[in-house]
Amino acid sequence: MHILVCGGTGCQSSDSAKIQSNLEKELALKRLQDDVQVIRTGCFGFCEKGPIVNVLPDNTFYVEVKPEDAKEIIDEHVIKGRRVERLLYVDPEKEKHVEDSKHMGFYKKQLRIALRNCGFIDPENIEEAIAHDAYQALGKVLAEYTPEETIEVVKKSQLRGRGGGGFPAGLKWEITRKSVSDKKYVVCNADEGDPGAFMDRSILEGDPHSVLEAMAICGYCIGSDEGLIYIRAEYPLAIKRLKIAIEQAESFGLLGENIMGTGFNFKIRLRYGAGAFVCGEETSLIHSMEGKRGEPTNKPPFPSVRGYLGKPTNVNNVETFANIPAIILKGAEWFASIGTENSKGTKVFALAGKINNVGLIEVPMGITLREIIYEIGGGIKGGKKFKAIQTGGPSGGCLTEKHLDTPIDYDNLLKAGSMMGSGGMIVMDEDDCMVSVAKFYMDFIVEESCGKCAPCRIGNKRLYEILDRITQGKGTIEDLAKLRNLSSVIKDTSLCGLGQTSPNPVLSTLTNFEEEYIEHVVDKKCRSGQCKNLSYYVIDEELCVGCGACLRNCPVHAITGEKRQAHHINTDLCIRCDACIAKCSFDAIRIQSEPKILAHK
Template identity: 65%
Template sequence: MKNCNKENCLKRDILICGGTGCKSSDSDDILKNLKTEIDKAGLSEDVNVSITGCFGFCEKGPIVKIAPDNVFYVHVSPKDAEDIVQEHILKGNVVERLLYVEPTINSKVKKQNEMSFYKKQKRIALRNCGLINPEDIKEYLGEDGYLALGKCITEMTCDEVIKLISESGLRGRGGGGFPTGRKWNFAKMFNAPQKYIICNADEGDPGAFMDRSILEGDPHSVLEAMAIAGYAIGASIGCIYIRAEYPLAIERLRIAIKQAHEYGLLGENILGTNFNFDIKIKYGAGAFVCGEETALIHSIEGCRGEPTNKPPFPAENGLWNKPTCVNNVETLANIPAIINNGASWYNSIGTETSKGTKVFALAGKINNVGLVEVPMGTTLREIIYEIGGGIKNGRKFKAVQTGGPSGGCIPEQFLDTPIDYESLTAIGSMMGSGGMIVMDEDNCMVDIAKFYLDFTVEESCGKCTPCRIGNKRLYETLEKITAGKGEKQDLENLKELSETIKDTSLCGLGQTAPNPVLSTMKYFMNEYEAHIYEKRCPAGVCNDLLRYEITGSCIGCTKCARQCPVSCISGKVKEMHVIDQEKCIKCGQCYGACPVGAIIKK
């Protein structure tokens, strides 16, 4: 298309990522500048410029997509708006410098569906993220929004809805993997004048941002699913428990709830029926333990967020002692698609015991950081090397942590493990809510275990002794080892204490907290032994065990000596320098300053 003008220009949509990551990189200014340029070109009636949810490819944001061309621009800045309009919209010329470069072929890729990051993905929970404006209900309606709710409340009985969800094989995506249909059926069985639906949006795993992105990019899918769940179990009130640290998700939820009310999709007599359902938002204060459903319920009630023994389960005695069904965001986001497409459609995706897809927040030492949604059964290798683009800077893969602080570290030998609930559990990890952190040869696995223990110690509610005291002792032992003071007995103590904590803690946080310790000891015992017996950190991470030495490659440039903050390096110009190990504080300034790599870490 050449010389496009208002008369002959094809209708186009310019979609700008409006997720938290891209907004922090000036996507609002990109939106503003694009609208200005479109107005200047006189194309405001032909070209729609709007925000959308997260595209998932966070490593390459801010992202701008041109539809229906399906051209995908990465690392866009506000100043690029003029070129996009002048070249692409008016002249039909793709702006080459903004295209993604596929590292495997070192070639630029124009279209989203041709990028390796997206090729193996199947987006169900994320189906509308990056496609619609999350602040405009009309766009959600245009993608069959609220069709599933209408079908349920006008054509299906409560039992038929629950049966369909059960037959789909959907399991909870919050970590436990409990069958969703069975959970709904339990809540329906108990008679009560009031029942509740709770959406657990208290996503707190380090590096996890799946639920937040769904709420930012497609809030109506969650509202619709909550209403469907309410109809199925006989509840009329829903509550979204969301972290106050997610202001954008909260803002878009508020907009969505208001719009749903205006369209008669929430409130009384929904779609002219006698079904009533309303939703309120409750802020969480950032307590990781409140991801556990009984602790979450106590927090909503205004009490301290602490778990309680089960049974009774929330389905029988939950919020305000009434039957309550708790599902996480990703689980709910699947519901409308399942209703619209049928149980057999969803059941045909995934593995024998783990149906459908799973969203992962891929982070760490990986080239393509972002959100990915893949069919259950996809291998770790496919996610890391095909979708994720491999390890940064050509480094060697060491491990991948799945399941957040509750998961385990999986070594290279299990890269071909299919991702499903049972397979991950069998190798000492877990699905969790979907965090996936990749580590390379420069990561110390003892230090990684210590990092996660530090997190769980901080987040423990303190109610039960095994978690409150036991995890603290685990952390102290790991701290001792990384400080070069470890002893042989510490290895036995770590294993025995970890098993005790798993067996005796009150809730899932405590029961799974030792997983990082047990998995790293199982697969990386050589690193523990090096720390204890050789007083050495093989990865060169633990400062107390580091030793910097200057090799014969030194050219005597004096740069290291000039950078040293404690003047522990001596030597003349053009002569080999020496580090005084007694004075060295192991800050690494010399290591970074050496221009010829003559300084090594031992």
């Protein structure tokens, strides 16, 4: 019997390490330690309900497990063979316990290629990886294929870069191969910077060998003997597992000198980033690795011609690499049979925001947003109404209800005014104010702009200021035209990808939610009540008992009322500090877009 305990960052922060040690302790007490194995794996993806414990072979899927549940799992499940009902996942629709992951809506529509081993193997044990075909693709390539033939396979699979741009991976390899130089580099871009995205981290934590193997394959193809992984220092667990993986692969002779007796040498080293968003852009990334400031330079020359230390460098994203071994082993035709016409294979998305099943999913290209949100994601939190979904992070845009049935691939997302990006998906419901959402992303961009070129440094700051003004209730209708103009100038004149895409959140919210902007600047209203200066604090007279708690705590004496009579807030005096809401025990104070109470609870 195997008990798999999730050891991803999410679950570890909710004590999964303690769960594992408690399970082992209980097993030792019952002298079952030889019969039952406890294995710490990478992320299962179902982070919403973590920590996850999966018992095999009966495939029982326990959610929200606490360290003290270990005893019950061992006593009941392992010894007596009865599932611990209260720890099973409850299907929110049928309100029924679901025993195994196969029957969970979250997993039904998923197809796992890049995540094939995540949540299935112990990432700190190379033997488990080898049992699941790790390094077989490298062996096959070295023994049977020439570099050109390998590139041909990757090209035929039509794999496109998963970091966001979607450049064909095989073509990139071919260009780097054709660059003539005494030294070339393979770089893995693990500088995942989008807010709410954690695809690359989970792959590195759950299956580091797949990335190492693919980098070596890439090295063989382009004629390089050295790989570098640029990873942000904020990912300590991923770094730790990568180090262990590299060490184990070297001691097994799967990395290093004369790999599998073929004379091919390849070593991999880590390079740490300080977590700057711009360093996900490949030229900035290379400068940062060289010890220089993380600033972009003009392309061309592309890194495949002049990259790290002036040598030809092939930069690919973590997820792109993770697909490579599967493509080599199963064939380009198999990979190209999945997905849509111009976007093959699968994509990993990180679901976040107002959605029931927050987590990590891998789905075939061409799936619709509706399937992702309602079938895999389990719908909107609290039964609220779906409003928008932000894809592609701060460089992407938001999609709305009318895009729900659009098949997702690189081209369709671009057409809809967003982009694939690295795969973050943030879901927003009716309580979210779209102007504030745009402001949030601009705040992020202003913070992360490297400052090298004026359009991005100054332009984005101005965009932010206009948006701030609008949310304060001081905007005018002319501001909307200004936002549009400025955005298109920034897009056209910025130096790198960061600036060229940074106004996207503004443009897409302006296109899809123009009426909300107009409400803010003309009617001075925020329908969601998120812009405090545009909203009213109102006491529901039916709920107010006149206890006086709010009145006593209001710092500006804006509240009046007799004892045991409904109180009243003077909107002109109110500074919207929330002190009254914090003190009210009757939930009688509301923030809303109208000065009068709209509907009683």
